[in-house]
Structure formats: structure tokens, C-alpha cells
Amino acid sequence: MSEQKTVRFIVTRQDSPDASPYTEEFEIPHRENMNVISALMEIRRNPVTVDGKDSAPVVWDMNCLEEVCGACSMVINGKPRQSCTALVDQLDQPIRLEPMKTFPVVRDLVVDRSRMFDSLKKVKAWIPIDGTYDLGPGPRMAENKRQWAYELSKCMTCGVCLEACPNVNSKSDFIGPAPVSQVRLFNAHPTGEMNREDRLNALMGDGGLSNCGNSQNCVQACPKGIPLTTSIAALNRDMTMQSFKNFFGSDKL
């Protein structure tokens, strides 16, 4: 038998939201087709660092394990991505795991992504269909438009685009790419279109889209390949028209 193959991890840890971060190194036995999450589970089973120090199990967030929920996003070897689809055999070792520091760190690799969910509320990223009586079926959506909208609907609010954005940080209240693209999705919907102006005015408000600096990191970083910069530019155009309407008045057609 050849010697047991191992995998080395350097994990950035933080005990509480206000504590200062530090790193710990772990070495675990290698298994075939391991992903970062199964490796973290292995560390959790026996949380002893390479120096032989007993440590607390590493804390991380996860849910679907198939890259559709966005919960397990973290910075892996410098790149923000989902840890469920980060296969250990495809990564350079030692594998460095860090939290997405653009967001407030809760503990170890767990971050609080609330600001994105708050933004979705702010821009009304939904379609109001409730009434006091049955409103009947909505207008139909053309199939080619549905296919286009499906691409935008793949957004899982994982936060990778905000992590990659130089203008999303603690000094700025820029909304970030993900909620912007959702505005485009819901404005394109035949029923959602009815609240188009509300969404555009929310994006034009303070802490909206205005502070985009066009570094276009978001579209490169998005794990779902969503055309984020196209959405941003399209909404810039819509906001330009909307600002004229707001200023000069409009006959609402």
C-alpha cells in the first residue's frame, strides 16, 4: 500500500463578529471526489490542527449542496465561490478558506448576507399578484423572453458578485450587482412590469445603482454566468429615461 494521501487546509477563523481573525492549518486524509464541504465535515469530525492543538470545529453555512442556494459561498484560494462545487482535486494545496469579508462575519466562514435580502425588499424584487378577488390569469410571456428571463432567475443571492465588487464595502452603501439584475428580471415580466417605476425609483435612490464604477468584476465572478453588466447598463438606460420623466413629467404611457 502506498502512503495515505492527505489534503492540507488553511482556514481563516473568527470566534465572534467582533473578534479578530486568525488562521489555522488542518490536514485530513484524502478521499476520491472530495469537495470542500466534505473536507470541512472531516475536519469537524476531528478538529485537531497540524500542530496537534485541539481546536473547535470550523463553522460554515450550507444547504442545497448543488450550487443553487448560495449559502455555502466562501473565498477559496482567493476566489469567491460555492464550497459545494469546489472539488478538492481541482484545487492547489494548501487550500485556503476565508469568509467573504465584504459581509459581516458571524463566525469562521459564516457571513451575514442580510444586506442583499434587504436590497431585494427595497427594490420590490417580486411580482404582486394578491388581490381581494381572483384577478384571473396574467398576460402570457413570449417563449424567447421566458428563456432569456430564466438566465436572470438563476441568481441565488450568493453574494459572490458583491464580494468581487470594489465599490461594495463598508465605506459605501452601493446596492451591488445581484439585486440590480433582479430588477431587470421583474421589470421584464408582463405582470411585474406594473411596478416598474417603483423599482426604478428605488434603484435611483441613495444606496442604489448610481455608485457602480464599471469594474465589471461581477460578470466575471458570477458562478451562474448571469449577464450582470448588461443588466446594469440596461437599467442605467431605464433610469436615464425615468429621471427625465420624473423631472419633466410624463403622460404615463
Added chain:
Amino acid sequence: MPQNQEFFNRRLHSLLGVIPVGVFLIQHFIINHFAVYGASSFNAAAHFMESLPFRYALEIFVIFLPLLYHAIYGLYIAFLGKSNTRRYGFFRNIMFMLQRVTGVFLVIFIAWHVWETRVAAAFGADVNYDMMADILSSPFMLVFYIAGVLAATFHFANGLWSFAVSWGLTVTPRSQKIMTYVSITVFLVLSYIGIRAIIAFLDPALANM
């Protein structure tokens, strides 16, 4: 209705960078370029600009105020961002970083340039070929001015690109790519005009023409 002061400020910043500041930059470079035809040619062009009617109104409303707003709000924008080109070395991210670096450098360069020329003129100095030839005879100033010209042309050309995105003129990736080529062309052409003018101030033969 939500507050949209930020939206107004950002769009005004974007607009002023092109009109009038960008237009003034082109006009300034074309006047400079008269130096290539000799000192008297440059002096005549500079004198023509000086003797335009409503000179002070033009200077204040077309140059100083828009430039001042663009500079001050631009500094605010530059220090709001957190550059991350080491982690994300994409072309556009590097342009994003350079736009901010050249912007901050230009605030320093233009402040010095205005002090040395326009403020000096207000105290009675003659702005002419000899003044510039004198300034550029120092090797340090020559490098400083060449850097200033290149920073200005880059900032303007790349600013045109982001102007097109910020106002929603270029939406699709292809249109943005074509705009990249347009902005590269603008950068090269303006840099050629600007550098050629600087070199003209170094030529003793042109000083007597």
C-alpha cells in the same frame, strides 16, 4: 419618493467630465498644437483665446466650476472604492483602478498647471510660447507634463467608455467592446496631439519662428 441626491451627483459628475471638461481638453490640446508651427503661430492662437468675448464668464462656467466639481466629487468617488486588482486582474478592473489613479494624479497636476499658468497670468505674467519653453526646459517638469498629458488623455478616453455605460448608451457586451476600441483610438489620437505639442516647446528652431 426616496432621496436621489447620489443619483443626481453621479450623473452630473459623469456628464461634466465629457461636456464641458472633455470638450475643453480637446480644444486646449488643439490650441497647444499650434506650437508645432512655431512660436508666433502658438502666440497668435493663445492670444485669440485670451481675447474671446465674455472671457471670464467662459472661464468660470465652462472650465473652473465644472472642473472643480468633477475633481472634488471624483476624489470622493475614488476613495469610496476599494481597489482589488491583485485578486481580480481583469482588464476592466485594471481600467477602473487606473481611472481613479489618473484622476487623483490629475487633481495634483492640474492644480499645479493652473497655478503656474493661469494664476501667474492673473498676476501679470505673459502666457506664451516662451513661458512654456521655459517651464519644459527642466527635465523634471518635462516628465511631469508628459505624465499629466497621458493621464488626462487616458482619463478622458476611459471616461468616455464609462459615460456610455452609465447613461445606458452601450448596453450589450458587443457595443461595450466596440466602445473600448473607440476609447483606445481617442486615447492614441489625443496623446499624439498632446505629446507632439510638448515636443514643439523643446525645439529651439521653432522658438524663433
